[in-house]
Amino acid sequence: MKIEQAKINLLVIGANGGIGRQTVELALSYGHHVTAVLRNPAKLSLTHPNLTIVKGDIMKPDAFEKYLGNQDAVISAIGASGGITGDAPTTLYSQGNAHLIQAMKKMEVKRAFFISASAVEISPVLPFYVRFVAKYILQKLLKYMYADLLRMETLVKESGLNWTIIRPPRLTDKAGTGKYRVSINSFLKNALSISRADVSHFMINNVNNEATYRSTIEIAY
Structure with a gap:
């Protein structure tokens, strides 16, 4: 589902990742202007009149800070490499987004989305077996990533x-539907999966939704 809205300037960091690329493609399809920031621009094989691709690293914001000047919103879709079997100590989420926040303040950009994960906090309204897996498997296998995501959330909230x-x-690569459930600052019952495309859909369609400002969102089918 496409919602008509004023055209915006959007900067996406981590634009070659799963959510990042979906966000870039969907935003362009809406007619928005997108600045895609990634460490290796060659990894984003897209061309579009409204797309600007920038070489940059969130750990080194000086490289892309100047591109923040005319942006209406920023989406931080960064992700640490390694996955569920290669979790390692990281400061990518906390320190990287601290750099981004500092750069946004300097360039007077106020609106931003940050990607975390549902399992950083055990939801009491999930089925028992899901809570068990989250607490005793996911939080142990991904303890470093979740710890840094929690540090990131604290920095963002401040x-x-x-x-x-x-x-x-759980994120999937299925096509977007535009149909999903959302909770704002509360746990979402039976939140089991969502496609990356629909996460992107939610963000793009809620850039100017003040009800989502300074809020934590759970989203699922």
Whole structure:
């Protein structure tokens, strides 16, 4: 489902990742102007009149800070490599987004989305077996990533920006539907899965939704 809205300038960091690329493609299809920031621009094989691709690293914001000047919103879709079998100590989420927040304040950009994960906090309204897996398997296998995501969330909440933290459950590569459930600052019952495309759909269609400002969002089918 496409919702008509004013055209915006959107900067996406981590634009070659699962959610990042979906966000870039969907935003362009809506007619928005997108600045895609990634460490290796060659990894984003897209061309579009409204797309600007920038070489940059969130750990080194000086490289892309100047591109923040005319942006209406920023989406931080960064992700640490390694996955569920290669979890390692990281500061990518906390320190990287601290750099981003500092750069946004300097360039006077207020609106931002940050991607976290549902399992950083055990939801009491999930089925028992899901809570068990989250607590005794996921949180142990991904303890470093979740610890840094929690540090990131604290920094974001203290930033003074018009932030939205997205906590998706299991992510899939299925096509977007535009049909999903959302809870704002509360746990979402039976939040088991969501496609990356629909996470992107939610963010793009809620850039100017003040009800989502300074809020943590759970989203699922």
